Amino acid sequence: MAARKPPLHKYWVILSTRTQEDMAYRANYVFGAIFRFLPLVTMIFLWYAVYAGRGMAPIHGMTFKDMIVYNILMYIARGFSSVPGTMSDISKDIKDGLLNRYLIKPMDYFGYQVMYRLAHKLVFWYIAFLTFPFVFWIMSVTGHYFTHWPTLWEWLSFIVSLVVAFCIGIQFCFVIGTLAFWFLEISTFLFVVMMLEFFMSGQLIPLNILPRALHQVLFLSPFGYEGYWPCMILMGKVPQDHLGPVLGRGFLWVGVFYGVVQVMWRAGLKRYSAVGG
């Protein structure tokens, strides 16, 4: 009799097969990695023109160099929090009845999704690990962009905040994807959601330079953890005594999302129907 595998072994198998699958299309990833930096070009020159127009005076405590560093760190933060395709894949599984083949397996559907997406992320992080040091090196040689060296606490908080970013990002996808139990056609709706996420995470504009009323609301929302907070933490823009409360609220959101996903999943499965095999 074959030795019984430990209970979590199946998730390891998913992770490793999916990673290998991704590595098979390396050229795809190289293209993606290069194109990903193109928006940065326009962004740098546009912000430079804005700062030049005001005699290089800082905007809400952000200098021109801060602004550029913020936008580059955003790539790392979003590399953790954005899991493209998750929402639409889940809604498709539900809508087309493909969920059947997962339901009959002795594994958790969301556990499977987490492993599947984590595999994509591993490949991305691997590529990022190779390219980002080069970007940072270019930046510090050409313009001494990094004016702040993070303290130990900031480094640790940054790493924790990236974990929070991933947890919130993927669970938000679960919530939206699971809506497919109740609504038949949600693909255009997904586009709206992703656009709002793009804005509310601080990817478009740092949240602190938005009008006061707006940024105070967005500071409390979970979306800031998908981009804004990790960047600001590493840049030293979050005072040390705020690090705890900021991360604490992040964990609270992770818990809230976990609860919402579980409730929606159970309620949704009661409505779920699929015809044929």
Add this chain to the structure above:
Amino acid sequence: MIATVGKYIRLTALMMKNCLVREMQFKVNFLVRLLTEMMWLVMQFIYIGVMYGQTGQIAGWTLWEMVVLAGTNHVIAQLFEALFYDNCMRLIDQIRQGDLDFNLIKPINTQFLVSLRYTDYASIANSSIGIGVILFALGKLGIGVTPGGAVLFAALVANSILIYYSILFILSVWTFWIGRSNNLMELYWQFGQFSRYPGEIYPWLLRRLLQTLIPMLIVSNVPAGVLIHKLQGGLVIYGFTLGAVFLALAAWVWRAGLKHYRSASS
């Protein structure tokens, strides 16, 4: 000659009518598309608004001049997507899966057929929002539009759409050689953002590049510049010439690519 032109015009009208019928079967989808594009535009204006909240002018452009540019860019991008974008995406699949045969046997220019087969009406409706934005911003600037100016603007917009089309069409036709070019299509979205802002923000070399090989600045800055009288002489003629060159290039690449076409059954 006239009979041929008439045939192509009739065919275009028929294809567009066919698409309108299809589109009207999904009215809710149509409305949602309008709404999402509007939100995208609003987000761009928030971005512009935040920037102009910090300074009175960006690279010599005032707020409302920038809005004219954003509106012009919106009109061009939407009309391009209405007429050509879906068709280029379909072309990639047709080449890869060998489905081009059905188009090749029809007694009509194949490039014309595959480029204009489907029209996306939601995008046409969306482009009108851009026109509204332009008119509003021109009002704020106190600039009137003469009939001649309007005609020139319309001609430049059409020219820009054709430049966009030529670039994307060439990228699609690459599929004949490399078998799969979905990733290259991503370039359209990445290039697109260079056209959203004034050319003056870019350093000399990059600016020249964006006016020649990848003419993203010609596409948006020239039509908008005509409206707000902010243009160096000669760029209009240059823009039209560039349009003709790119269109000719697209036709040439298409014919060269067809020789590499392998049908489905092989």
